Amino acid sequence: MNKINHDQLLSLEHPFVKIPVEKFRSSLRTSQKHIEKEIAMLTDKVTEISKKSVQGSMDPKQVEAALEAIVTRLSTLKRKLKDTRADEALYSQRTKVRLQHLQEFTSISTLDSDDFARWSRTRLNRIVIDYMLRDGFRETAALLAKNEHIEDLVDIELFTQSTKVEQALMRQSCTECLQWCKENNSNLKKLKSTLEFSLREQEFIELVRERRPQEAIAYAKKYLTPWQETHMKEISHVMGLLAFQPDTKCFPYKRLYDKARWNDLIAQFRSNSFALQFFTPEPLLNVTLQAGLTALKTMMCYQHEHRNINCPVCDPETLGALAVDLPMSQHLNSSIVCRLSGQIMNEDNLPMALPNGYVYSYNALTEMASLNNGKITCPRTGAVFDISQMKKVFIS
Amino acid sequence: METFIKDYDKILKKQRALETNDPLDRLIAVVNEAKEKIQNGPESVNASLATLSKAIKTVSNGISEEQKELQSALTKYSKAIDKKFVADMMGTINPHAFDNKEKILRNTIAMHFIRQGNFEVGDAFAKEAGLTIPDAMRHQFVEMFDIHAALKENNLEPALLWATRHRSELEKRPSTLEFKLHRQRYLQLLQNKQTQEAIVYARKNFGYFGERHTQEILRLMGCIAYMDRIETSPYADLITPSFSDDIQHMFTRDFCSLIGLPCESPLYVSVTVGTQALPTINKMVAIMKAKKTEWSQQSELPVEINLTDNTKFHSIFACPVSKEQATEENPPMMMVCGHVICKESLVKLGRGNANQRFKCPYCPTESMISQAKNVFF
Numbered sequence: 080m081n082k083i084n085h086d087q088l089l090s091l092e093h094p095f096v097k098i099p100v101e102k103f104r105s106s107l108r109t110s111q112k113h114i115e116k117e118i119a120m121l122t123d124k125v126t127e128i129s130k131k132s133v134q135g136s137m138d139p140k141q142v143e144a145a146l147e148a149i150v151t152r153l154s155t156l157k158r159k160l161k162d163t164r165a166d167e168a169l170y171s172q173r174t175k176v177r178l179q180h181l182q183e184f185t186s187i188s189t190l191d192s193d194d195f196a197r198w199s200r201t202r203l204n205r206i207v208i209d210y211m212l213r214d215g216f217r218e219t220a221a222l223l224a225k226n227e228h229i230e231d232l233v234d235i236e237l238f239t240q241s242t243k244v245e246q247a248l249m250r251q252s253c254t255e256c257l258q259w260c261k262e263n264n265s266n267l268k269k270l271k272s273t274l275e276f277s278l279r280e281q282e283f284i285e286l287v288r289e290r291r292p293q294e295a296i297a298y299a300k301k302y303l304t305p306w307q308e309t310h311m312k313e314i315s316h317v318m319g320l321l322a323f324q325p326d327t328k329c330f331p332y333k334r335l336y337d338k339a340r341w342n343d344l345i346a347q348f349r350s351n352s353f354a355l356q357f358f359t360p361e362p363l364l365n366v367t368l369q370a371g372l373t374a375l376k377t378m379m380c381y382q383h384e385h386r387n388i389n390c391p392v393c394d395p396e397t398l399g400a401l402a403v404d405l406p407m408s409q410h411l412n413s414s415i416v417c418r419l420s421g422q423i424m425n426e427d428n429l430p431m432a433l434p435n436g437y438v439y440s441y442n443a444l445t446e447m448a449s450l451n452n453g454k455i456t457c458p459r460t461g462a463v464f465d466i467s468q469m470k471k472v473f474i475s
Numbered sequence: 476m477e478t479f480i481k482d483y484d485k486i487l488k489k490q491r492a493l494e495t496n497d498p499l500d501r502l503i504a505v506v507n508e509a510k511e512k513i514q515n516g517p518e519s520v521n522a523s524l525a526t527l528s529k530a531i532k533t534v535s536n537g538i539s540e541e542q543k544e545l546q547s548a549l550t551k552y553s554k555a556i557d558k559k560f561v562a563d564m565m566g567t568i569n570p571h572a573f574d575n576k577e578k579i580l581r582n583t584i585a586m587h588f589i590r591q592g593n594f595e596v597g598d599a600f601a602k603e604a605g606l607t608i609p610d611a612m613r614h615q616f617v618e619m620f621d622i623h624a625a626l627k628e629n630n631l632e633p634a635l636l637w638a639t640r641h642r643s644e645l646e647k648r649p650s651t652l653e654f655k656l657h658r659q660r661y662l663q664l665l666q667n668k669q670t671q672e673a674i675v676y677a678r679k680n681f682g683y684f685g686e687r688h689t690q691e692i693l694r695l696m697g698c699i700a701y702m703d704r705i706e707t708s709p710y711a712d713l714i715t716p717s718f719s720d721d722i723q724h725m726f727t728r729d730f731c732s733l734i735g736l737p738c739e740s741p742l743y744v745s746v747t748v749g750t751q752a753l754p755t756i757n758k759m760v761a762i763m764k765a766k767k768t769e770w771s772q773q774s775e776l777p778v779e780i781n782l783t784d785n786t787k788f789h790s791i792f793a794c795p796v797s798k799e800q801a802t803e804e805n806p807p808m809m810m811v812c813g814h815v816i817c818k819e820s821l822v823k824l825g826r827g828n829a830n831q832r833f834k835c836p837y838c839p840t841e842s843m844i845s846q847a848k849n850v851f852f
Binding site: 081085088090093095096100104107111114118121125146150154156164168171178179182185190191199203211216218222223226359360364368369370372373375377378387389390391397401408410412415418422423430436472 | 564649739743773784
């Protein structure tokens, strides 16, 4: 029961390994593309120089100079690729660190070992940092990562760009996000993303809102019509705005004018950006927390007389409130918990009933009796009994 | 996992090789070489250029090959990750369950750090997220961690002061922390060979506990006679090293219980349980998806999730006859033999007749409904 099923628990860690590997792969691809292009250029240039030299239109001095120019060009590219190379080194190393972290986990065998507790705490820190980054609490996220020495286990810098884009959208500027779309054009196409079209629509809407119909029409001609194959209906809808005032009550137009559309854009950008970088669409904290609260939630959690202060769901102010809309776990087997000691009652620690029907564990009752001359006080009713009055209960 | 890491090491090796032997440097070297040759022998410029063309071809073929090899190894690896770590768990989440509850979640996170003793991060998060941590609670945890830190270094004084100050509340729990701390201090003195001081300490402090812990005190005094070879004496259990850990844990538990908070961070407990529960929920979701039902909309999961003993907080009684969970209307009833079943099952067995005899389903004893007794777990 307390043995760890490593494969099952590892299945959660897909983004943990996938993210740095994909970053590694994409920076590698960038530098390779540049180098391949450069090789093609180099071959052409040298062929050209050879030709001219043979024809005599270039003397050896000029050839030398031309070669020198090539070297300069190569060196420039090398400098330009420095950041990409640094990324390669960073993410290849980071992948390694993360794999080692997971390997550490596979060497832990039981759920109640200190090693497991330590590893789980690190995992919780990772999960919380991911949550903080998604919600824009960058400073705390960075502080926590630094204090716990887990910078390689979290993806702080991957949120830098997306935070900038989100802030721009909050300021109602599409420019940064459009730039981002351009940079990730091919991947967004693979996702069948309509983010760019939505941004174009928005810029058009803002022009109409500001009563600049001429510019709006020019904008539509330039930026909306290229989408006609897939978005004809949307284009005709949004063009319809030209006929309506921003305070219109007419439904589709009212919705297009709605400023809340900016929030939709942010959400759309986020989901695209997460998907491109292999982040989970919802924070892992929400996923694990929901699963955990569901597993812990019982009928008793919301009944005052059954409240257990150690139970997360029993606190109506915090996690109990979060668990309200979640289902409970099913129970086909009994497990009886002693209200005195919190221990599970089983063959090693039998459940014992007092004459009033209240059941506690053998260990807790005998300990209490040994401290009180053989007397037991039922904590729930205040009734006092002698230890000899307790009776074995059998739970099958 | 091991082979998985080894596979990655191979990729890493290729990458390092490419890094130390930069393709651009290689190209630069080739061009530079030709340039020098031409400088030294301008007359054979065409031959040198022809050599250069060939050299570029060789070098660039080598580069392309290395790059392609690394790229395809990495692509393969990335696909292997998808296989090894099953990705899709988003079906298991109800994206709206926490709607408009961000503040509650954030408060829980801030409290988590405070109660871990990580005040720096807790405060930073509260500030960044615009939350307020109640001062009183913060002070309590500062006190708790100060005392805990002292305990860790075997300094029992602050804990003893605290326990004595809260003696009556602790006794109500009932907690034996204060006595355990005195006991530990006494044993510390004995182990330091300060036998006289230990006896003085015992006289001064054990008196109050004389009645409740008679047996234990007798043993504690008795062990003095064996102090020089206690490890092999009947008193060896008194000096087990884990006792110091136990007392730290006991202190944290009692301290938290006194201020009405759980002894382990609820966020930690929930997330840890969640990671263990997710695989089961995942599997169930896959099955339910095939049947086109939505799990998060139901009030009860159609599967049982196994919890470890330390995360079971409530007694669950499932009737062994009907498999139903006990409720107020259908409470657990104990028959004369001590076996417990739910009321509805009991009534069925007794055919609704209070004095009808019937055999217990789990032992040979005969029972009657009228003899059965409501039990409370």
